[in-house]
Amino acid sequence: MKLNIALLPGDGIGPEIIEQGMKAVKAICQKYGHDLSYKQALVGACAIDAVGNPYPDETHELCMQSDAVYFGAIGSPKYDNDPSAKVRPEQGLLGMRKKLGLFANIRPVTTFPSLLHKSPLRAELVEGADFMCIRELTGGMYFGRPQGRSEDGNTAYDTCVYSREEIDRIVRLAYQYAQKRRKKVTVVDKANVLATSRLWRQVAQEIAKEFPDVETEFMFVDNAAMRLVQWPKSFDVMVTENMFGDILTDEASVITGSLGMLPSASIGVHTSVFEPIHGSWPQAAGKNIANPLATILSGALMLEYAFNLMEEGALIREAVAASMDAGFVTEDIADGAKSYSTSEVGDWIADYIA
Amino acid sequence: MKLNIALLPGDGIGPEIIEQGMKAVKAICQKYGHDLSYKQALVGACAIDAVGNPYPDETHELCMQSDAVYFGAIGSPKYDNDPSAKVRPEQGLLGMRKKLGLFANIRPVTTFPSLLHKSPLRAELVEGADFMCIRELTGGMYFGRPQGRSEDGNTAYDTCVYSREEIDRIVRLAYQYAQKRRKKVTVVDKANVLATSRLWRQVAQEIAKEFPDVETEFMFVDNAAMRLVQWPKSFDVMVTENMFGDILTDEASVITGSLGMLPSASIGVHTSVFEPIHGSWPQAAGKNIANPLATILSGALMLEYAFNLMEEGALIREAVAASMDAGFVTEDIADGAKSYSTSEVGDWIADYIA
Numbered sequence A, B: 001m002k003l004n005i006a007l008l009p010g011d012g013i014g015p016e017i018i019e020q021g022m023k024a025v026k027a028i029c030q031k032y033g034h035d036l037s038y039k040q041a042l043v044g045a046c047a048i049d050a051v052g053n054p055y056p057d058e059t060h061e062l063c064m065q066s067d068a069v070y071f072g073a074i075g076s077p078k079y080d081n082d083p084s085a086k087v088r089p090e091q092g093l094l095g096m097r098k099k100l101g102l103f104a105n106i107r108p109v110t111t112f113p114s115l116l117h118k119s120p121l122r123a124e125l126v127e128g129a130d131f132m133c134i135r136e137l138t139g140g141m142y143f144g145r146p147q148g149r150s151e152d153g154n155t156a157y158d159t160c161v162y163s164r165e166e167i168d169r170i171v172r173l174a175y176q177y178a179q180k181r182r183k184k185v186t187v188v189d190k191a192n193v194l195a196t197s198r199l200w201r202q203v204a205q206e207i208a209k210e211f212p213d214v215e216t217e218f219m220f221v222d223n224a225a226m227r228l229v230q231w232p233k234s235f236d237v238m239v240t241e242n243m244f245g246d247i248l249t250d251e252a253s254v255i256t257g258s259l260g261m262l263p264s265a266s267i268g269v270h271t272s273v274f275e276p277i278h279g280s281w282p283q284a285a286g287k288n289i290a291n292p293l294a295t296i297l298s299g300a301l302m303l304e305y306a307f308n309l310m311e312e313g314a315l316i317r318e319a320v321a322a323s324m325d326a327g328f329v330t331e332d333i334a335d336g337a338k339s340y341s342t343s344e345v346g347d348w349i350a351d352y353i354a
């Protein structure tokens, strides 16, 4: 098979973790005889520094021509804490999402037995939790217009907008994933207050009828925020709009204690993007200490979701589990035992695959 | 002193918990020689059933004439799960908030040593957590217009609006509380995406200058959702807009394991409302089993916030602590030991005060 990938390492630890991810992807391609071609481009703060645009046109062109985008992380202290800055790395992220039509951000939340003690939750509450958060990524308040200020600057406004089509495609996706899992969808909204949420609920009620084998649960967003902490095991597939998803998926990502382990996929109209959930950790950049496992697992998602290479994805997962069993991990999850560098972990995983 | 109170017991367990709260308030007034007068009115599902309006005009009139409103809980399964119902109890709640100008919802989050084992978090993370969430309650997406559907019904929209004045008064309140506490304010927003959040941050930055003794921390809402679980002790006073506050205050209310113990105050332009955070628990209505302590503690907040009766409020708190030390509590927090009914706990507290 031919795999045509765009590499967007981004800022901070982005380059070094993507390098490890590519070691694993290359080892897979070698082993299974896939024909891998890839090109690299700038995104984020480094792109602002280089060309004054966090998502340059040539980066966009490259993404459009690729079957999948392998993404590191963006963000730099240089551009933080200054909401009035003219150009910010986040704008690149939002521009990329919109232009590539990345409508569904998918985050599998799983627990790793050896990391359970790092969870802020009591082990018995979170042990075995295994669910999937699906966040709408190109609509809602993030992109709704009008947005801005009154003429005198003393009033500000944002607009949340959703169309039936936008809701339909992502809720449908949630049901399709649920059919392959434990067959339960939790639709999170605020239908007791918002008009957009009432449309979400209406569309979801219609789609639910097409999937009689899947159980549907409607939940208000405030209740979902409580339930994630109180009873995370009650979720299978959760689907929600952009802003609620921003909050809930981040909350969900810390309950397992394995933030450094969680991958994500953003499914698009034109292509799809695969990246770790964690940020660019500028303080660690270049130090060869960052944990590459979330990025490597994002590579597994890429093989599975973008290329339907299920066996290959499973082998990457197996290699990651093996490295953890062997204690061949970076300091953040070594728990005081001997630890290894970013590149050593990447090499170990590639060797295992080979 | 003359205390003029409106009683709004509401639905479900509302009437029986307000009854216990009033026992404590009456005992206080007797002991300290305050002149208590109160009148009762309908709100919520019971008001819909009686007069077709969840917040009847005469209830509003009564509230407007009172120094404080003592509120139970509203909500009934009859009106749940039907977002298309014409009249819903929540509309009464939102109408009341807007008409009474209840702009600031205040929720102190404290832990009770004897309830720590009920927290979903590891005890060492939450032990000693003591912070205050201040949620804007009459602006944002809850009340912004336009809200609705396109003509063909296939697109829905909501509007988030904030004026400088709305932000100023609540952020100022947060700083004033912080001055009496550990002198730290966390302003939660999404200034990297929303125009309203950028106005929040701008106004907060200006107000911060007026309170040089208070430390200011700006935090994105997704980060705050993580931090509440990972490190709740890092908060002192958190202030945020209506929708973010809805989500974060509910998340905050479950981390201590003492949801049944948490009171709230909604500070208004015309009067203020005091109520437990927990809901109307319809299944327990009339059974004399509900925990009245959050309502009794809301009574303490009422004495302190509405009447500036600090000693009286402290005595109610002392009585509640004593009932817990003595194990004279309802089943939900008795931990398998002998437990007491709602009214028995109410009597015990009133006796203690006397």
Ligand SMILES: CC(C)[C@H](C(=O)O)[C@@H](O)C(=O)O
Residues within 6 Å of the ligand: A090, A093, A094, A246, B192, B193, B222
């Ligand atoms: C950086 C920010 C704009 C972004 C978002 O809110 O979507 C981030 O929090 C995320 O979740 O990817």
Ligand SMILES: CC(C)[C@H](C(=O)O)[C@@H](O)C(=O)O
Residues within 6 Å of the ligand: A192, A193, A222, B090, B093, B094, B246
């Ligand atoms: C019932 C609902 C409209 C309400 C809200 O969202 O404000 C509730 O969740 C609350 O927090 O008091």
